[in-house]
Amino acid sequence: MSCATLQPKFKAAIGVSPMVYISRWRMAKAYQLLKNSNLSLEGIAEVIGFSDARTLSHTFQDHYGDTPSQFRKELERQI
Numbered sequence: 855m856s857c858a859t860l861q862p863k864f865k866a867a868i869g870v871s872p873m874v875y876i877s878r879w880r881m882a883k884a885y886q887l888l889k890n891s892n893l894s895l896e897g898i899a900e901v902i903g904f905s906d907a908r909t910l911s912h913t914f915q916d917h918y919g920d921t922p923s924q925f926r927k928e929l930e931r932q933i
Contacts, residue, residue, distance in 0.1 A: 881917045884910060888922050889929060895922055 864872050880902045887898045904910045913924035915921045920928065 877913075877917075880904070881914060884914055884922070885925075888925055897917070898922070 855910040861871060864875070868875055870878070883902045884898055887893055887901065891898075892901045893901070895910060899905070902910070904913070910919050911923075914925070918925065
């Protein structure tokens with residue numbers, strides 16, 4: 855199946871484009887890993903398919919409003 859055929863079918867079934875779906879999945883996975891593991895940002899970036907920790911940090915901040923480091927610090931304060 856070609857991309858041109860897949861994209862509208864995917865969007866009709868899921869409600870968002872494949873790229874948006876993948877981006878949301880990656881951010882949800884990053885959130886879980888930041889919350890429940892001691893992996894470094896580099897390790898998390900590798901697990902979720904980002905080229906480096908900087909890209910992860912920028913994307914995470916765009917999605918959640920905080921950098922991964924700020925997110926982890928806030929979690930530590932809550933404990």
